[in-house]
Amino acid sequence: MLNPHFDNRFVRDLPGDPDTSPGVRQVHGAAYSRVAPTPVAQPRLLAYSADMARRLGFSEADVASEDFARVFGGNALLPGMQPFAANYGGHQFGQWAGQLGDGRAITLGEMINADGERWELQLKGAGPTPYSRSADGRAVLRSSIREFLCSEAMHHLGVPTTRALSLVGTGEWIERDMFYDGHPQMEPGAVVCRVAPSFIRFGNFELPASRNDAELLRQLADFCIRRDFPELRGVGRGQALYAEWFARVCERTAVLMAHWIRVGFVHGVMNTDNMSILGLTIDYGPYGWVDNFDPGWTPNTTDRYQRRYRFGQQPQVAYWNLGRLAGSLSLLFDDTEPLQAGLRRFVSTYLDADRENTARKLGLAESREEDTALMQHLQDLLTEGEIDMTLFFRGLADVDVHSPTLAPMEDAFYDPARREAVEPALREWLERYAARVVQQDLPAAQRRERMNAANPRYVLRNYLAQQAIDRATEGDIAGVTELLEVMRHPYDDQPGRDAYARRRPDWARERAGCSMLSCSS
Structure with a gap:
């Protein structure tokens, strides 16, 4: 009942x-x-x-x-x-x-x-x-x-x-x-x-601030802290409390951005009214997962020329959005330094989370300074070679570091010509990567487990969602329930479900709903 x-x-x-x-x-x-x-x-x-x-x-x-x-x-x-x-x-x-x-x-x-x-x-x-x-x-x-x-x-x-x-x-x-x-x-x-x-x-606070309604702004801030941030009880009162609250919002937003980059997710419309005060992904409109790794890709047709909300710029956009929130909350402060401190916390939290994700995705026990350059070089090669992000990182866990080859990533290449052009540099990178892994004291099975817990086998690629939509539009909802069940275990190998773990097919490269989408819904 x-x-x-x-x-x-x-x-x-x-x-x-x-x-x-x-x-x-x-x-x-x-x-x-x-x-x-x-x-x-x-x-x-x-x-x-x-x-x-x-x-x-x-x-x-x-x-x-x-x-x-x-x-x-x-x-x-x-x-x-x-x-x-x-x-x-x-x-x-x-x-x-x-x-x-x-x-x-x-x-x-x-x-x-x-x-x-x-x-x-x-x-x-x-x-x-x-x-x-x-x-x-x-x-x-x-x-x-x-x-x-x-x-x-x-x-x-x-x-x-x-x-x-x-x-x-x-x-x-x-x-x-x-x-x-x-x-x-x-x-x-x-x-x-x-x-x-x-x-x-964020927009809940921006609107009263834009109208110079400090009373409503304060009521909203006090309510949000009281209901949604119970961990701040006893932190303090007044501006000290607001400062720590804003810093926590910055931290949560930074962690969220690092997760998006880790799994290859692009929100598509990161307006401040689509940014959660709790650091949650909110408002799923023209989103997408990068297939071939491309920091400049956006799934939003409205953003196709400006590319403001492209994959690789999402952390910078989040920082800009937090700056707009800070400007609104400044009505509650005597000076802006506490808000600047919160923004600095975003930067430090994101960098720490990104370094940790680098270590996890590459199967390293801990992140060193040089590992950031190693990851950046790989991302440049993935872009140049038009290589599938999800398939490459998942396959990387199966590389024998004592005799490294590209065989485990064989299915990750979209264009034979671009593969041929980038393959020598990619093999050289693989040798450097293998040497780095051998340096650490981490058993092969543990390394593979660590990588497979960070690099999903299944992601909700746009073409998979569109196939489910096509079936549902014809009255068959089973495609939705099947896809939901697969996505409930994205890090596990699921026998019989290889079709959900393939790279984007050629027919989906330009098809509506499979490549770019609008905000229309």
């Missing part, structure tokens, strides 16, 4: 929008607006995360019930739910965009599970809110599948992330112009229930 416990501190402790009328508007002096999901025609559960359902306390019978699909499709509320849309702003592609807010996301409430964990349940695609601007507040099946799958895939990769509970089809069709080229099409609709301890973003 669906009977969870809710403790909705966000709406209880923070000021809300007094205007409850429908319609888009500018909302001042409020952290949120109360709004109910808009019911859909035929809510039907398409897929769910058994891991997340268990953690929240939902039984298999709960999930199989009609009530579950109705609630998480937006057609009903459970006792204790108090739905709202959050009010925030943000910098988009480097420019201040003003008020943004939850335009198609509606939080149902803050659920407390049996272990006392707090989980915010949020429907994405649940209908219009005061922040929807000119949009309809809905989401299509393709983007909903991508968010559902990636939320869970990232969790199992060990990357801090929001989670996904369910994917519900709406029985409705939505018009979308996928590439903004004047060719809209009707697509099936869906709603994702995404889950996180908090969905507070």
Whole structure:
């Protein structure tokens, strides 16, 4: 029986929008607006995360019930739910965009599970809110599948992330112009229930600061520290507390960036309204995994020329975004040095995490200064040779360092001509790498285990997600559930599932959904 416990501190402790009328508007002096999901025609559960359902306390019978699909499709509320849309702003592609807010996301409430964990349940695609601007507040099946799958895939990769509970089809069709080229099409609709301890973003603080609303800014900061950073109890008060809080945000963001680089993930739209205050990956839109290693690659068609959010620049963008957050929080400080100290903590934390990831990915017991250069040289060769990142690093664990060859990485090459050009330098690098490994006192089996725990065998490549989307659009959801199951064990060799661990096929190089994507959903 669906009977969870809710403790909705966000709406209880923070000021809300007094205007409850429908319609888009500018909302001042409020952290949120109360709004109910808009019911859909035929809510039907398409897929769910058994891991997340268990953690929240939902039984298999709960999930199989009609009530579950109705609630998480937006057609009903459970006792204790108090739905709202959050009010925030943000910098988009480097420019201040003003008020943004939850335009198609509606939080149902803050659920407390049996272990006392707090989980915010949020429907994405649940209908219009005061922040929807000119949009309809809905989401299509393709983007909903991508968010559902990636939320869970990232969790199992060990990357801090929001989670996904369910994917519900709406029985409705939505018009979308996928590439903004004047060719809209009707697509099936869906709603994702995404889950996180908090969905507070950098933009929640930027908006009141932009309006010089220091009181609301202080209320938000105090609330966030109190609810989402319990480890800061007893640290101090006032500016000292705010300074340490900001430094922790910087640390968490740095760790997140290092994880993204480690697994080859590209977010695609790192606007400040898509940056989590908890250092979680949030808002899965035009994301992607690098296939052939390329620091300059972005999956976002909107960013194809500027490439602001390209793979290799993500740590620098995160630093810039933190600078915008620091500028907003400066209203709470007498001088900016404590905020500068937080930004310096981002740099030091990222460098430490990146060095550790280098050691793990290369199977080294510890990182030395020269190992950074060794990794950089390898990355240059991977780029020059158009070599698959995931397959190369996974194969590297199987190299015999006493007689190194490229045989374990045979399947990682995309272009024979580029392989021929880079192979002599790559063999030379392999000899240097083998010599470095031999220097250390780390048994071969332990080295391989260390590398395979850092270098996934399976990642959610865009073409795999698109294949699942194509099947689901035709009414076969099995592709989604199969892919979800594979991604639950990304570091394990899974017999019979080699098809999910192959490099991008040639047909997917330029195909829509398999190479670059838009923000349209």
